[in-house]
Structures are given as C-alpha cells and as structure tokens.
Amino acid sequence: MTKPVHPKAKIGHVHLKVSDLDRAIAFYSGVLGFEVMQHSPQAAFLSAGGYHHHIGLNTWESAGGTPPPYGHTGLYHTAFLYPDRAQLADAFRRVVEAGVEITGSADHGVSEAIYF
Numbered sequence: 001m002t003k004p005v006h007p008k009a010k011i012g013h014v015h016l017k018v019s020d021l022d023r024a025i026a027f028y029s030g031v032l033g034f035e036v037m038q039h040s041p042q043a044a045f046l047s048a049g050g051y052h053h054h055i056g057l058n059t060w061e062s063a064g065g066t067p068p069p070y071g072h073t074g075l076y077h078t079a080f081l082y083p084d085r086a087q088l089a090d091a092f093r094r095v096v097e098a099g100v101e102i103t104g105s106a107d108h109g110v111s112e113a114i115y116f
Contacts, residue, residue, distance in 0.1 A: 028057070043060070
C-alpha cells in the first residue's frame with residue numbers, strides 16, 4: 001500500500017494553455033481580480049495575496065487554438081476558495097457583471113459553489 005500524501009499538502013497553482021493571453025488575463029485579473037505578477041508576450045502569472053502565482057497562463061503551444069471537442073480528456077474545473085460568503089458574493093457579482101453565464105450552484109456542506 002502506498003503511503004498517502006501529507007494531509008496539509010495543497011495544490012500550489014494551476015497552469016493553463018490558453019488561445020488568447022490578453023483575453024485570459026482580462027478574465028482572471030479584470031473579472032476575478034487576481035493580480036498579474038509577471039507578464040511576457042506568451043505567458044502570465046497571476047496571484048492572490050502576493051504569492052508568486054496561483055494561476056499560470058500561456059500560449060506556448062496553444063495560441064489561436066480551439067477548445068477540445070466534447071468527450072475528450074482535459075481539465076474539468078478549477079475551484080477558487082474564498083474566505084467567506086461576502087467574498088464569494090463579490091466574485092459572483094463580478095462574473096455576472098462581465099456577462100459570464102452561471103451554469104449552476106451547490107452547497108457541498110463544507111463549501112458553497114457557483115459554476116460558470
């Protein structure tokens with residue numbers, strides 16, 4: 001039997017291949033409010049609270065690319081954990097004001113979620 005990962009281990013960041021870097025930055029920074037920590041012509045690294053980066057975005061292999069076809073493998077979703085309901089409500093307001101379609105919500109008992 002394999003020894004389980006330490007219970008305090010956390011995921012440090014997610015790094016996404018995007019087709020349009022400016023559009024991705026506009027969403028993650030302009031809508032959700034993550035701070036751009038580093039930016040180059042093909043990549044950007046964004047953070048909450050000054051961490052080196054929570055979100056990496058790049059177009060190294062994906063500039064102008066299309067989304068994967070339905071039924072293919074890939075990232076299913078990413079969850080951003082807010083410290084309280086007020087901050088979750090602020091994120092909800094931001095995405096609604098940006099015209100992002102809300103596709104669902106759930107109370108998981110240990111957290112509440114909004115899907116878009």
